[in-house]
Amino acid sequence: MDKECVLPRHIGIILDGNGRWAKKRGMPRSYGHYVGSDNLEKMCNIICDMGIRYLTVYAFSTENWKRSQEEVGTLMNLFRRYLKRCLKSAHKNKMRVTIIGDPTALDEDIQETIRILEDETAAYTGMHLQIALNYGARDEILRAVEKVSADVKSGKLSGEKLSEEEFASYLDTSLVPDPDLIIRTSGEQRISNFLLWQIAYSEFYFTETPWPAFDTEELNKALDYYSTRNRRFGDAK
Ligand code: IPE
Ligand code: IPE
Ligand code: MG
Numbered sequence: 001m002d003k004e005c006v007l008p009r010h011i012g013i014i015l016d017g018n019g020r021w022a023k024k025r026g027m028p029r030s031y032g033h034y035v036g037s038d039n040l041e042k043m044c045n046i047i048c049d050m051g052i053r054y055l056t057v058y059a060f061s062t063e064n065w066k067r068s069q070e071e072v073g074t075l076m077n078l079f080r081r082y083l084k085r086c087l088k089s090a091h092k093n094k095m096r097v098t099i100i101g102d103p104t105a106l107d108e109d110i111q112e113t114i115r116i117l118e119d120e121t122a123a124y125t126g127m128h129l130q131i132a133l134n135y136g137a138r139d140e141i142l143r144a145v146e147k148v149s150a151d152v153k154s155g156k157l158s159g160e161k162l163s164e165e166e167f168a169s170y171l172d173t174s175l176v177p178d179p180d181l182i183i184r185t186s187g188e189q190r191i192s193n194f195l196l197w198q199i200a201y202s203e204f205y206f207t208e209t210p211w212p213a214f215d216t217e218e219l220n221k222a223l224d225y226y227s228t229r230n231r232r233f234g235d236a237k
Contacts, residue, residue: 008180010054017186017210062136094126100172101135137196144170
């Protein structure tokens with residue numbers, strides 16, 4: 001089968017294994033995060049060039065605040081740097097960038113960078129990159145329920161029957177279709193609170209390769225795997 005015909009429209013990646021990758025090299029976890037963040041920039045450009053329409057990357061979960069203060073601080077500094085660089089490549093590639101998750105817990109300067117990134121790229125029609133930052137699917141669903149409830153109270157919603165499509169429009173991911181393929185690097189085979197609603201019919205690809213070492217060859221393996229799947233959506237095709 002020609003791979004071009006069966007490229008996923010939307011890929012989600014759980015960027016895992018930065019710490020273990022660095023430890024194996026006798027380096028601190030922070031070094032793994034640094035190389036991981038550079039790799040994200042590189043892979044994002046490659047995925048964009050391939051013609052993938054939507055990419056969602058899981059960069060920081062609502063649970064990741066439980067890590068040491070030092071590690072959280074390192075990650076936040078890397079996000080500061082990454083988001084600014086991302087704006088430059090977004091302009092270059094005409095890429096739209098939005099953040100999913102709850103930004104209110106992030107430092108004010110990061111929130112400001114996010115606002116600029118989202119505003120300045122809002123009209124771009126190239127690849128749409130979603131960065132999951134302080135994201136947890138359970139938190140996203142609860143926030144959606146709160147918004148639904150507010151709309152019922154104000155009379156905007158009837159409160160009688162809510163369709164799946166209506167509910168999905170209250171999720172952080174309302175701008176993009178559900179992911180076709182989820183990739184998790186570094187050997188773990190769990191979802192860790194990523195896009196629980198949206199992955200109802202996604203294909204999964206797990207690789208032992210840690211995120212800092214994930215390259216084009218690894219991506220092609222994931223795409224080859226995807227192209228062999230006979231996609232079904234609950235109906236008898
Ligand atoms: C992924 O790498 C980055 C984040 C979750 C922020 P990890 O930091 O989870 O690395 P491992 O899984 O401990 O190796
Ligand atoms: C998942 O990785 C979250 C991100 C990639 C941001 P974790 O390393 O935090 O997940 P667990 O703790 O192994 O489930
Ligand atoms: Mg991990």
